[in-house]
Amino acid sequence: MKQEQEILEDLGSKEYEYGFVTEIEQEFAPKGLSADIVRFISNKNDEPRWLLDWRLEAYSLWLEMKEPNWAKLKIPKIDYNDAYYYAAPKQEGEKPKSLDEVDPELLDTFKKLGISVGEQKRLTGVAVDVVIDSVSLGTTFKETLAEKGIIFCSLSDAVKEHPELVKQYLGSVVPVTDNFFTALNSAVFSDGSFCYIPKGVRCPMELSTYFRINAAMTGQFERTLIIADDDSYVSYLEGCTAPMRDENQLHAAVVEIIAHKNADVKYSTVQNWYPGSKDGKGGIFNFVTKRGICEGSGSKISWTQVETGSAITWKYPSCILKGDYSVGEFYSVAVTNNFQQADTGSKMIHLGRNTKSKIISKGISAGESNNSYRGLVHINKKAKNARNYTQCDSLLLGSKCGAHTYPYIEVNNSSGIVEHEATTSKVSEDILFYCKQRGMSEEDAVALIINGFAKEVLRQMPMEFAVEAQKLLALSLEGSVG
Amino acid sequence: MSKFLTNIEKEWDSVVDFPIESKPERLAYLEDFKQKGLPTRRDEDWKYTNIGFLNKINFSSGNGSKINSELISGIIISDLDVHLVVLVNGKFSEDLSQFESNENLKIIPFSKLKKDNHRRFKENFGKMTEGGHRFENLNRALFSDGLFVELGGNYKAEKTIHILNIANCKDSPVIINHRNLIVAGECSNVKIINSYYSIGAFESIFNTSSEINLDNSANLTYYNLQNDDQDLSHIFNTTRSQLAKNSIFSDFTFSLGGKFIRNELSCRLIGEQSLANLYGLYLADQNSLVDNHTFVAHEVPNSTSNEFYKGIIDDRAKGIFNGRVLVKKDAQKTNATQQNRNIVLSDKAQINTKPELEIYADDVKCSHGATTGVIDQDALFYMRQRGIPLAKARSLLMFTFCYETIEKIDIEQIKEYLTKIIKKRLNI
Numbered sequence: 057m058k059q060e061q062e063i064l065e066d067l068g069s070k071e072y073e074y075g076f077v078t079e080i081e082q083e084f085a086p087k088g089l090s091a092d093i094v095r096f097i098s099n100k101n102d103e104p105r106w107l108l109d110w111r112l113e114a115y116s117l118w119l120e121m122k123e124p125n126w127a128k129l130k131i132p133k134i135d136y137n138d139a140y141y142y143a144a145p146k147q148e149g150e151k152p153k154s155l156d157e158v159d160p161e162l163l164d165t166f167k168k169l170g171i172s173v174g175e176q177k178r179l180t181g182v183a184v185d186v187v188i189d190s191v192s193l194g195t196t197f198k199e200t201l202a203e204k205g206i207i208f209c210s211l212s213d214a215v216k217e218h219p220e221l222v223k224q225y226l227g228s229v230v231p232v233t234d235n236f237f238t239a240l241n242s243a244v245f246s247d248g249s250f251c252y253i254p255k256g257v258r259c260p261m262e263l264s265t266y267f268r269i270n271a272a273m274t275g276q277f278e279r280t281l282i283i284a285d286d287d288s289y290v291s292y293l294e295g296c297t298a299p300m301r302d303e304n305q306l307h308a309a310v311v312e313i314i315a316h317k318n319a320d321v322k323y324s325t326v327q328n329w330y331p332g333s334k335d336g337k338g339g340i341f342n343f344v345t346k347r348g349i350c351e352g353s354g355s356k357i358s359w360t361q362v363e364t365g366s367a368i369t370w371k372y373p374s375c376i377l378k379g380d381y382s383v384g385e386f387y388s389v390a391v392t393n394n395f396q397q398a399d400t401g402s403k404m405i406h407l408g409r410n411t412k413s414k415i416i417s418k419g420i421s422a423g424e425s426n427n428s429y430r431g432l433v434h435i436n437k438k439a440k441n442a443r444n445y446t447q448c449d450s451l452l453l454g455s456k457c458g459a460h461t462y463p464y465i466e467v468n469n470s471s472g473i474v475e476h477e478a479t480t481s482k483v484s485e486d487i488l489f490y491c492k493q494r495g496m497s498e499e500d501a502v503a504l505i506i507n508g509f510a511k512e513v514l515r516q517m518p519m520e521f522a523v524e525a526q527k528l529l530a531l532s533l534e535g536s537v538g
Numbered sequence: 539m540s541k542f543l544t545n546i547e548k549e550w551d552s553v554v555d556f557p558i559e560s561k562p563e564r565l566a567y568l569e570d571f572k573q574k575g576l577p578t579r580r581d582e583d584w585k586y587t588n589i590g591f592l593n594k595i596n597f598s599s600g601n602g603s604k605i606n607s608e609l610i611s612g613i614i615i616s617d618l619d620v621h622l623v624v625l626v627n628g629k630f631s632e633d634l635s636q637f638e639s640n641e642n643l644k645i646i647p648f649s650k651l652k653k654d655n656h657r658r659f660k661e662n663f664g665k666m667t668e669g670g671h672r673f674e675n676l677n678r679a680l681f682s683d684g685l686f687v688e689l690g691g692n693y694k695a696e697k698t699i700h701i702l703n704i705a706n707c708k709d710s711p712v713i714i715n716h717r718n719l720i721v722a723g724e725c726s727n728v729k730i731i732n733s734y735y736s737i738g739a740f741e742s743i744f745n746t747s748s749e750i751n752l753d754n755s756a757n758l759t760y761y762n763l764q765n766d767d768q769d770l771s772h773i774f775n776t777t778r779s780q781l782a783k784n785s786i787f788s789d790f791t792f793s794l795g796g797k798f799i800r801n802e803l804s805c806r807l808i809g810e811q812s813l814a815n816l817y818g819l820y821l822a823d824q825n826s827l828v829d830n831h832t833f834v835a836h837e838v839p840n841s842t843s844n845e846f847y848k849g850i851i852d853d854r855a856k857g858i859f860n861g862r863v864l865v866k867k868d869a870q871k872t873n874a875t876q877q878n879r880n881i882v883l884s885d886k887a888q889i890n891t892k893p894e895l896e897i898y899a900d901d902v903k904c905s906h907g908a909t910t911g912v913i914d915q916d917a918l919f920y921m922r923q924r925g926i927p928l929a930k931a932r933s934l935l936m937f938t939f940c941y942e943t944i945e946k947i948d949i950e951q952i953k954e955y956l957t958k959i960i961k962k963r964l965n966i
Contacts, residue, residue: 126582437885437886450895450897452897452899452900452902453900454900455867455870455899455900455901456867457898457900458896458897458898459895459897460894460895460896460897461893461894461895461896461906462892462894463892463893463894463908464890464892465889465890465891465892465908465910466586466888466889466890467880467882467888467889467890467910468885468887468888469882469885469887470882470883470884470885470887470912471885471912472882472910472911473909473910473911473912474908474909474910474911475907475908475909475911476891476893476906476907476908476909477905477906477907478893478895478905478906478907479903479904479905480895480897480902480903480904480905481902481903481904482900482901482902
């Protein structure tokens with residue numbers, strides 16, 4: 057049986073599994089950021105005038121903004137001119153019409169990642185939109201979905217085919233000037249996913265986007281826009297990986313969800329960007345703004361996230377509960393190891409009457425990492441009978457890591473009920489002893505306990521993802537816990 | 539320059555040399571305050587608290603007319619035998635005070651103190667507030683008097699010490715900068731009350747800064763009683779404590795009256811097996827604001843802290859609670875709990891709470907909880923079913939909510955005194 061000391065020493069010896077680079081020909085925009093680059097990206101995507109103007113305005117606003125510095129993160133100075141803002145796998149002539157025409161090297165990449173695009177098409181019944189570096193590669197199941205009236209495509213296609221929808225909703229939940237990174241994203245976003253579920257339609261399969269950063273020195277800036285019309289339902293999955301590199305790469309995405317009357321949207325993320333080496337070198341800076349609005353009454357938005365990757369995570373999926381009787385949920389497992397830093401949590405803004413929200417956040421810190429929960433529950437004067445329940449638990453593995461909780465609770469009326477609970481502890485010695493007594497190795501026992509700790513959140517994930525997430529959890533902490 | 543700073547400049551002109559600290563020595567603190575200015579809502583620590591009123595009050599440290607000694611008997615807690623120290627407008631009042639000071643229990647106003655005669659004073663004065671926040675620096679620059687309390691080793695004080703801060707604002711608005719330094723020797727035991735009272739028709743601004751040092755195995759209980767004028771009284775109260783091995787520090791903060799109350803309480807647990815108990819109760823109504831900021835730092839292994847703050851907010855009042863618990867890297871086996879419970883009674887009232895945990899050690903047990911809600915409807919139903927009218931049932935339930943804090947007090951007379959005030963507030 058491994059002693060705790062040995063287990064800790066093993067920590068970090070586990071290499072990042074998805075750290076390979078795919079050798080494909082890439083096309084880059086010139087390095088740096090300027091209005092010309094914004095024009096270049098817009099031109100590449102063959103965008104209409106209004107979108108270019110929108111981008112340029114965002115760019116000029118961004119120039120005047122400052123990086124946020126309130127999070128409990130040590131962020132090295134980022135040189136925004138020392139990166140490529142557009143990189144795409146090079147292709148001759150037309151975009152591939154179907155996945156069969158996509159470069160096999162690329163499909164291999166996804167096979168290695170466990171996302172066999174082709175296979176997925178036949179077997180699992182998950183529609184996938186694949187985004188590599190800046191460009192969406194292809195979307196599976198497009199036809200099947202179209203029969204139901206569901207639009208699921210890359211954002212650049214949506215701009216061409218459904219400009220009225222994009223124009224109406226783009227930037228409506230996350231305004232350009234929301235923060236530094238949303239302004240940057242609005243200026244240089246290259247592509248992303250778009251999804252529209254028409255009235256009364258229950259999306260028959262999970263929709264999924266897989267993001268991958270492949271090229272060096274690039275930043276990835278994608279946008280996701282999900283619109284669920286009255287009485288519809290959709291479950292959306294997002295996964296991400298990147299190669300191992302010594303330099304830090306920036307990922308600043310924006311996700312917007314609009315849920316109309318009685319719509320139900322479930323958004324699940326397994327974030328596994330390259331976390332950096334065990335000495336804290338390299339890794340992705342993950343500065344993401346995700347926000348959903350429950351526009352109509354009785355609507356529901358549920359965020360589920362498993363965060364294991366990234367050198368720095370700065371991410372607060374939020375719900376604006378505008379419609380009466382709307383519901384917001386947030387389930388999160390955040391794991392940090394080695395020198396990773398995470399400052400993540402959720403915002404629940406109660407505006408409508410009888411709105412409900414629930415936040416379950418589980419943080420696990422190991423190595424020399426710092427893991428913070430930062431959340432806001434705001435109950436507006438007019439949000440009569442609003443209800444919130446928040447639970448944040450932190451588990452500490454090792455004596456050099458930190459776990460922090462910063463909840464903000466603002467109640468502005470007399471009928472709101474808000475509960476917040478948080479605990480921080482290490483793996484209980486009693487439970488460990490109990491497991492070992494029954495013949496389990498220490499590593500197995502700790503793995504079991506961690507799994508139990510995260511169960512409440514993992515249970516919320518769709519089957520396919522839950523399995524992946526569980527594996528990931530074990531992998532991220534391999535050596536430290538088993 | 540803002541009006542507040544202009545008034546402060548005027549105050550500075552009237553500051554006199556103290557034997558314990560000369561005017562030039564205090565200049566640096568004034569400069570620091572002037573440089574930073576008043577905090578705004580952009581400062582994280584003042585996010586929910588607006589102190590714009592400071593620029594609207596034309597205050598001075600004022601002398602005021604004499605206070606009638608008969609008035610005192612109406613303010614103090616009846617039947618409780620205390621060492622009474624009265625400060626009027628921040629200056630020690632010999633006529634009104636009644637206490638005995640001896641070798642084991644020194645109670646000496648700063649104005650009468652010869653610093654070289656008291657080793658513990660020299661060692662501790664201004665140490666904890668050094669590098670402190672803006673109002674502490676303002677206090678250090680402008681303090682007009684203060685109180686030094688020292689308990690000798692193994693001394694158990696039988697009588698409670700009551701520090702009564704009176705603002706005499708019969709003629710004009712006043713600002714009071716007053717300091718306390720309390721040093722509890724090894725194995726000593728003492729209870730101290732700190733209370734506020736304003737007389738007159740003008741505004742009062744109290745800016746109190748207290749330093750409390752507990753030696754090994756000392757046991758000190760500190761009661762902050764804030765039951766002042768609802769329209770005129772403004773209290774800034776900063777308390778810093780430091781706990782050595784095996785010591786026990788208990789703080790009770792009752793904010794029951796005052797237009798504006800900001801309490802900042804910090805505890806550093808620097809000795810093993812030390813214990814900090816922080817209890818708070820706030821009832822805010824009308825247009826008042828009560829802000830409690832607490833900070834507990836566990837710096838060594840095996841220390842414990844319990845924090846329990848409750849409040850009821852009514853009318854257009856605002857309540858703020860910000861509790862921060864820090865567990866440093868070496869502080870293994872720390873046990874820290876924090877609870878904040880609030881009841882909001884009106885749709886125009888507001889409560890903002892932010893319980894923070896910052897933990898760098900793994901073998902710890904830390905938890906915090908915060909709830910905001912309404913009166914238990916089931917309990918209300920049960921009581922009404924048994925013939926208790928709605929209004930009365932509500933009051934009774936609120937009283938039991940408050941009593942949870944009151945019953946932790948170990949002096950019967952204070953318990954009764956507070957029970958009376960709260961019952962009156964709740965119309966029971």
